[in-house]
Amino acid sequence: MIKKVGVLGAGQMGSGIAQVLAQRETEVYLYDIAEAQLSKARAGIAKNLERQVQKGQLDAAAVDQVLGLIRTTRSLSDLAGCDLAIEAVTEKESLKLEIFRQLDETLKKEAILASNTSSIPITRIAAVTRRPDRVIGMHFMNPVPVMKLVEVIRGLATSEETFQAISHLVTRLDKEMAVSADYPGFIVNRILIPMINEAAFALFEGIATVEDIDKAMKLGTNQPMGPLTLADFIGLDTCLAIMEVLYQGFKDPKYRPCPLLVKMVEAGYLGKKSGRGFYNYA
Incomplete structure (x- = not known):
């Protein structure tokens, strides 16, 4: 025991x-x-x-x-x-x-x-x-x-x-x-992090605002919080690190990290813990 x-x-x-x-x-x-x-x-x-x-x-x-x-x-x-x-x-x-x-x-x-x-x-x-x-x-x-x-x-x-x-x-x-099974991302993050990455792509490509992306996913799919809010809570550096593990592990372009996510991490916009991510917590 x-x-x-x-x-x-x-x-x-x-x-x-x-x-x-x-x-x-x-x-x-x-x-x-x-x-x-x-x-x-x-x-x-x-x-x-x-x-x-x-x-x-x-x-x-x-x-x-x-x-x-x-x-x-x-x-x-x-x-x-x-x-x-x-x-x-x-x-x-x-x-x-x-x-x-x-x-x-x-x-x-x-x-x-x-x-x-x-x-x-x-x-x-x-x-x-x-x-x-x-x-x-x-x-x-x-x-x-x-x-x-x-x-x-x-x-x-x-x-x-x-x-x-x-x-x-x-x-x-x-x-x-x-x-x-022992593959990159396991169950939860193999599904969750690509969703967050796709939400970042939706913002990057000008499809909708941060608020509307989160509202659509929260109210349209009954999630407790939107993917960009969740990314800020997890930490954008952690989200990016997991996306990179998925991309390197599978060599599949569908796991390519969103350029906006990469840029935000480079700028130190890591989410709630740094005071700024997709939302401003200052």
Whole structure:
């Protein structure tokens, strides 16, 4: 049974994963290279838990118990005794590969190594380790405490034992699992990101305004938010990175990133996190 989990990356995804694990009585080591990010993550988790208390979804006495199960660290060696490590850093392949090399050296040989990657093939990540049978994809959705889905991706060498262990963990976290073959983008982003890219093309080609594109898709297809709003929420740099993985992985022109999306990322218009994307948040 997985009792102790290391989470690498204390951003929005990593802190959300740490929270849901701790709320299911799992000991968590939340790792990041920046002390300020770890402090921000802990404060954010506490705020989320208090919000659940106010909504009647969590007993007030449980807040301290959950926070007590989350230890923050800047030392990778603190994760050595973990049964599972979940990498949730920036969607940059070179960074992820280096982290998996380090995890392979640091964690006990029977530990499972998982990636929260939204598009990079798990087989490629597993190949840099000496335990490819114990490497798997766990793609949580954002925001993690709210969204029910976890995409589980088996690499070419992922063992049935590893898959079953992660399947049981997903159930324990009160999430729903969708299993994907190991191809770029998996299920969600192979469908979602090209839709966002096509919305950017619609804007680029002058078909409609940002507002009308979002209104049409929101009211015409019953989506909770329009694709350009969603792109701003995800981060335009992340959307572009995934489109590039799809384009490079399939060599199909239908995955060509929209020139407007490329230009906006080059300008630093990354969406809500930078204050400006398809919309202005200043």
